[in-house]
Each structure stands twice: as structure tokens, then as C-alpha cells.
Amino acid sequence: MKTFVQMETDLRLESSLWVNNRRCAAVLTGWHFKWSEVDKKSRDKKTVSVPVAELVGVEEGKVEVLPHKTVEDTDKDFTVFYVKRSSSTGSCGLLWRLGRTQFSCPSRVLRDQWIKNLRTAVQTHTPLRPHRLLVFINPFGGKKMARQIFHSLVAPLFELAGISSHVIGKTEVFSNKILKDNGKIANCMVKKQLFCVFLVLLVTERANQARDHLLKKDLMGFDGVVCVGGDGMFSEILHGVIGRTQQEAGTCENDPGVTLQPCPLHIGIIPAGSTDCVCYATVGVIDPVTSALHIIIGDSQPLDVCSVHYGFALVRYSVSLLGYGFYGDVLVESEKHRWMGPLRYDYSGSMVYLSNRSYTGTVQYLPADPLLSSPRDNTRCLSGCTVCSRSTERLFPNSSDSGSLYSSYSGHFHNDLEGEWVTVEGRFKCVSLTCMSSSCTRSPMGLSPSAHLADGTGDLVLVWDTNPLSFLRFLYRHTSTDDQFDLPFVEVHRVKAVRFSLAGDTKEEGHEEIRELSDEMDIEAGGQVRSGSRNGSQQHLAENATGRVTTSEKKTVIPFTCCLCCKKPPAVSVWNCDGEILPFTNISCRIHGQLVRLYARGIEDKAAIHHCSQERDMCNITYMLETSLP
Numbered sequence: 001m002k003t004f005v006q007m008e009t010d011l012r013l014e015s016s017l018w019v020n021n022r023r024c025a026a027v028l029t030g031w032h033f034k035w036s037e038v039d040k041k042s043r044d045k046k047t048v049s050v051p052v053a054e055l056v057g058v059e060e061g062k063v064e065v066l067p068h069k070t071v072e073d074t075d076k077d078f079t080v081f082y083v084k085r086s087s088s089t090g091s092c093g094l095l096w097r098l099g100r101t102q103f104s105c106p107s108r109v110l111r112d113q114w115i116k117n118l119r120t121a122v123q124t125h126t127p128l129r130p131h132r133l134l135v136f137i138n139p140f141g142g143k144k145m146a147r148q149i150f151h152s153l154v155a156p157l158f159e160l161a162g163i164s165s166h167v168i169g170k171t172e173v174f175s176n177k178i179l180k181d182n183g184k185i186a187n188c189m190v191k192k193q194l195f196c197v198f199l200v201l202l203v204t205e206r207a208n209q210a211r212d213h214l215l216k217k218d219l220m221g222f223d224g225v226v227c228v229g230g231d232g233m234f235s236e237i238l239h240g241v242i243g244r245t246q247q248e249a250g251t252c253e254n255d256p257g258v259t260l261q262p263c264p265l266h267i268g269i270i271p272a273g274s275t276d277c278v279c280y281a282t283v284g285v286i287d288p289v290t291s292a293l294h295i296i297i298g299d300s301q302p303l304d305v306c307s308v309h310y311g312f313a314l315v316r317y318s319v320s321l322l323g324y325g326f327y328g329d330v331l332v333e334s335e336k337h338r339w340m341g342p343l344r345y346d347y348s349g350s351m352v353y354l355s356n357r358s359y360t361g362t363v364q365y366l367p368a369d370p371l372l373s374s375p376r377d378n379t380r381c382l383s384g385c386t387v388c389s390r391s392t393e394r395l396f397p398n399s400s401d402s403g404s405l406y407s408s409y410s411g412h413f414h415n416d417l418e419g420e421w422v423t424v425e426g427r428f429k430c431v432s433l434t435c436m437s438s439s440c441t442r443s444p445m446g447l448s449p450s451a452h453l454a455d456g457t458g459d460l461v462l463v464w465d466t467n468p469l470s471f472l473r474f475l476y477r478h479t480s481t482d483d484q485f486d487l488p489f490v491e492v493h494r495v496k497a498v499r500f501s502l503a504g505d506t507k508e509e510g511h512e513e514i515r516e517l518s519d520e521m522d523i524e525a526g527g528q529v530r531s532g533s534r535n536g537s538q539q540h541l542a543e544n545a546t547g548r549v550t551t552s553e554k555k556t557v558i559p560f561t562c563c564l565c566c567k568k569p570p571a572v573s574v575w576n577c578d579g580e581i582l583p584f585t586n587i588s589c590r591i592h593g594q595l596v597r598l599y600a601r602g603i604e605d606k607a608a609i610h611h612c613s614q615e616r617d618m619c620n621i622t623y624m625l626e627t628s629l630p
């Protein structure tokens, strides 16, 4: 077997190549493919350096991609496709675009050598590039554009990266056009180019179809799942992937004390929803092309997940927002106005704000180690975050790379529920728990700007009851860079677990309302026992087929309280769990460090990218050179 150093040496290639009739010195080291014009004055000389990990495709001939792919098949030319960055206005991350450079060689032999070495370098250095993907499209998410987004922006990129140019549908065989779905599953065969990829596409016909598919169907050989939709659709896929992993590992998801098994399937998100918070917080932009490129090159970003339990039953998982009070009320209100599309949140936010509600409750939390990080330390979790890397070392102490991650999982965090619980009781405008910053276009810094994607903790934000103007100041600070925690009625704690219960004399009344809510959900779900709180007994929950507690099949409008204009303020709110209403109020939550992995790499720091581009070695600088190479 060859050593890594030997492989590096074998792959190294250096020669003159021509780009637009200009002679360049090109070199492939193990990790980078670089070229620079040789005849230019040294002052103007620029080197384009593309990390091998960011090569998208290497093809024979002179290839054009837009609007349609054409190939001028000359035997001394080859074309390289790669990730090219450009800054985006209004977002915190960088947009990725497809870069393309056509090279001419002095001979065919040299051309073939370049193609072979470049392709081998990619295969050697990017072990997580997906070969088999399962794609779920929610045609009804966001502005109902998911299908179009996938077919017009994502499919052509997948095709370029070698993902199929034939589709075998149910009965038809389409040639030369990939991914013509017939509303059912379309299996796409492979055209061998840089990678050999097989894709299965499912356009959903009902809510929870994607989750059920992942829980029940054969997933053998798949590397990842792609979600084309919003946060709700992502949540379905998250539940499917986590549930399936625990089923196969024989782990009981209901037990709040159990260490869950990390999921081997990666999840890719092509944003096509309303808030797209998970995409924004893990990539930094809402852009289908950027996300598709992250999937193609097999980027990997671990993500913390919060499990929510009612007694000894799992209710749901959450990654972005678990919010009681304001955010719960906004969700209930917004579900009545789904027809407004993404604007429903702005409308409902204003309505709920005007209703000026607050709720009593008892919050208990288990603080995380304050020596590791703090929600007030003014840091941002960016690509390559050291706080998250240290967490990976703690979680997976025996793994030197992410490839061997799951085999070496040791359940190291078994003692993460140890420590002293803190109890607070009172009247709140809202109580929120988030495993990550939860930034989105509405709130570019997010609910907790210094939260980490993969540090095994969540941030608990307690907003005590206050006057309407002060609360508006708090809400407004979500939309600016001002510190939303620097207000006397706001507290933030970095935590490992949280419990919530209705306080004092509202308790019984609250239970009644929750019971009514659960009844409502049962009926919505077609008579199936789903919430299990009808008689409120844990025994009943245990008798449920899977023990898993799920909410109704479709998002329902729940008349849990009177309407907003009603005089009597409601005593109890609901929990908003990543855009889903929970049927229980008294819940306990636990953060599971790095339970899933996304095809992403965290938000790239614009300043750092610029800095390393000046050093001209560490990363791709092509975005600077758009004008320098014609």
C-alpha cells in the first residue's frame, strides 16, 4: 500500500499550459492546483490557486456550461471547474459560483496526464464527496419554487460534477436531461466523469413523507440526503435520519438520559423555504448554487441537536429555535396566514407584539463549562471554529479525521448531565433555546450571535416581562448588530440541558389547555393516537407503537387560545420547535453534541479569506482574479 507522501509525489505535475493563448506555469501539488502567467511583468503576476478539495469537475475538451453544456472536442484541451467566491451584499457569508478555466497542452499525452492526476488528486483528498444521494423536494415550501430551483440551478451543477445524464423513471428513459422527475422516484444512472454518483429523487406528495421514507426504506449505500425546502422540511429529514440511526443502533430515543448515536448520513440543504435559518446559519448565505457546491465537494459540518422530551417520551428534535412565549405565539398566528408565504412571519410578529403578552413559568438549566466559551464573549462561530474543533476532540477522542468518526464514537459525553441545576421562576415575554446562532435574513446575527454550531451546548435566552417599548428594543436588536443581551430584562446562559414547567397556580389550568390542544391534534391526525397526552399518563405514551411522540401529519391551525383581539390574556403559550408547534408545555431538553453532519463548512470569514488570498497559498483566490484572466 502506498503511503500518503508517495501518493503526493506521484500526483505532482508541473508543466506549461496555455490559457486563452497565454502561457502559464501550472503545478499540481497534493493539495493545490495553481497556475500563473509566465510572460507578464512580475508586478502584475497573479497566481490562481485552487484547493484540490474545491475542484468540481475536470473534463476533456473546451467545455462551456451556460446556457447549455457544449464541448469542443479537441485532443489537447481540458477544462477545469472549481469553486469561485464572490462577496454577497446583505449576507454574512460568501457566495460560491462555478469557476471555469480552459487549458491547452502541447500534446495529447500531457493533456491526459493532467486529467488523470487532477481526478486522482480529488479522489484521494476528498473522501466525503457523495456518491449516492437521496433528494427530497418539498414543492409547497416557501414561495413554492423548490422544483424550479432544483431543476434550473442545482441539477446542471450535479450533472457537471458527474452526477448522471440519464434518468430511469418509472417506465421512461430520458436521455441527456437529468432529473426529470415524474412526481415519483426517479433513479438517475451515472455517466462516469470525475465521480460516479447515483441519485434518487423524490418530490413529496404529503408532509412527513420524507421522514417516513428515511425511517422505513432501504438506505443501503447512500452517503447523504438532500433537502430542497425550508426549515420544516429540514426538520423532517433530521427526524428521519436521527430516528433511523437510533433504530439501527438499538438506542432508545425516548430516554432523555441516553447518549444518542451520531448519524452516518450527511444532510445537504438546498434552501427553498421561508426562513431557511439552518442553511443561513451554517453557510452564511441563502443561495442554492452555493449550497449545491458544498454538497458536490463533500464539505462536512457537524451540528448540535436538542432532544425535547415530555416525561420519558421523545417529543421532537430541534436545531434552531425552541421558543416559548413570543416565538410560540408568532408561530400559532402565522399558521393562520400561511397563504402569505414568508411574509406571514412579519405580519404575525407585529400582531403578537401588539398583543403584549407574557407568561409565568419555571425554567431550570444545567450550565455548560464556563471556561470553554460564553454566549457574551463576542466571538462568532466561523468555518474552522476552534471551540467546535475542541468539542470534536472531546466527543471523538480517538478519531484523527472525520472519516473514522463514527466507528470511534465512545459516548464520551456520558457525564454531560452532571452538574448543578439552576432554577429561575417568574413571568417571561419569551424563553428561547437555540443550539446555534439561528441567524437568518430577518436576523443576520441571529438569536444568539456567539452560539456555536458544534460545541455540544445551547444558548438559553430568558426575556423577563417588561414594557412594550423595551421589548421592541430587544426585538429590534435582532435585526441590527447591537447586543440584544445588553438589556436589564434579558439573560443568556450557555447550557447542556433545560427543563420548563408551568409555574404556581397556572399549572392545572395550563394542563387543561394542553390537553385540549392534544385532543385537537389527535383528531387532525385522523384519529391516530399521536400526542399521547389525552389521558396524560406516561404509561399511555409507552404503549404507543414506537414510543415516539409526533405532532399532526400536517401543520394545523390550533385554536389553543382565544384570538389576538380577545380581552382575556391567555395563561399559557406554546413551544415553537423549529417552526412546529409542540403539544406539551412541560418539557425537558438536552443538547446532543454533533449528532448530525451537514454538507457545509460553517460561515466563511470574509476578512480571513481576503487575508489568505494575499498570502496566495492557503486558499482559492480566484474571486480576486475575475478580471485578470480574460
Ligand SMILES: CCCCCCCCCCCCC/C=C/[C@@H](O)[C@H](COP(=O)(O)O)NC(C)=O
Residues within 6 Å of the ligand: 230, 231, 232, 233, 273, 274, 275, 276, 277, 320, 321, 327, 331, 345, 349, 350, 353, 438, 440, 442, 443, 447, 475, 478, 479, 576, 577, 578, 579, 580
Ligand atoms: C415585531 C417584529 C419582530 C421581529 C423579530 C425578528 C427576530 C427574528 C428571529 C428569527 C429566529 C429564527 C429561528 C428560526 C426558526 C425557524 O425554524 C422557523 C420555521 O421556519 P420555516 O417556516 O420552516 O422556514 N421560523 C420561525 C420564524 O419560527
Ligand SMILES: Nc1ncnc2c1ncn2[C@@H]1O[C@H](COP(=O)(O)OP(=O)(O)O)[C@@H](O)[C@H]1O
Residues within 6 Å of the ligand: 137, 138, 139, 140, 141, 142, 143, 204, 205, 206, 207, 208, 228, 229, 230, 231, 232, 233, 234, 236, 272, 273, 274, 275, 276, 555, 579
Ligand atoms: N408535499 C407536501 N405537502 C404538504 N406539506 C409538505 C409536503 N412536503 C413537505 N411538507 C411539509 O411542509 C412544511 C413546510 O415546509 P418547508 O419546506 O419548511 O417550507 P416553509 O419554510 O415555507 O415552512 C414542512 O413541515 C413539511 O413537513
Ligand SMILES: [Ca+2]
Residues within 6 Å of the ligand: 304, 434, 435, 436, 451, 452, 453, 454, 455, 456, 457, 458
Ligand atoms: Ca451549539
